[in-house]
Amino acid sequence: NAGVTQTPKFRVLKTGQSMTLLCAQDMNHEYMYWYRQDPGMGLRLIHYSVGEGTTAKGEVPDGYNVSRLKKQNFLLGLESAAPSQTSVYFCASIPGLAAKETQYFGPGTRLLVL
Amino acid sequence: GENVGLHLPTLSVQEGDNSIINCAYSNSASDYFIWYKQESGKGPQFIIDIRSNMDKRQGQRVTVLLNKTVKHLSLQIAATQPGDSAVYFCAEIRGNGGYQKVTFGTGTKLQVIP
Numbered sequence: 001n002a003g004v005t006q007t008p009k010f011r012v013l014k015t016g017q018s019m020t021l022l023c024a025q026d027m028n029h030e031y032m033y034w035y036r037q038d039p040g041m042g043l044r045l046i047h048y049s050v051g052e053g054t055t056a057k058g059e060v061p062d063g064y065n066v067s068r069l070k071k072q073n074f075l076l077g078l079e080s081a082a083p084s085q086t087s088v089y090f091c092a093s094i095p096g097l098a099a100k101e102t103q104y105f106g107p108g109t110r111l112l113v114l
Numbered sequence: 115g116e117n118v119g120l121h122l123p124t125l126s127v128q129e130g131d132n133s134i135i136n137c138a139y140s141n142s143a144s145d146y147f148i149w150y151k152q153e154s155g156k157g158p159q160f161i162i163d164i165r166s167n168m169d170k171r172q173g174q175r176v177t178v179l180l181n182k183t184v185k186h187l188s189l190q191i192a193a194t195q196p197g198d199s200a201v202y203f204c205a206e207i208r209g210n211g212g213y214q215k216v217t218f219g220t221g222t223k224l225q226v227i228p
Binding site for chain 1 (some may be wrong): 148155156157158159160163203205211216217218219220
């Protein structure tokens, strides 16, 4: 099991460019999440998915879109990158919704928007 | 409003000593709490959790204490080792309809002095 993987690991974008971050998990988990982590702040939820074909907004969804076409993949898209989106992005997954389930995190994608 | 925070941003301890990392929270409507460890350049890693109806839980070299009266959570690491150097943060978990609402603290950096 590779667990949760993220690609790319690092990316530099110019303002206005677009890109897609890929999260993949091989644990057959139902729920997947995208977070951003900024200095001095806790992880903040961008979007999440409770199953294949479903997505929903989290705390900070503006400027991002997501898709969950396959159960194992959760894509995060930036249509027009802004410097405020410079951050470290983490994907996470859990098997299902139960009080004891913890989230399995990927290694992160560092994004720099110039 | 909701607030999951930490008292100290950086904690330095001598190798072999015990470490205590603290977390304050303001929302008492939670199912359980988790402590995560995040090493540099990596995603958060689950350490230990505690349900809201418990006061104490022990793991291997780690103990989590929950004081609901003062809304305080602590992580104790016994015989701290250099490999324990990382950022530690707490998370408050609430099952909320279709997803698991997680509020993360900002983190405390633990530095172990050899």
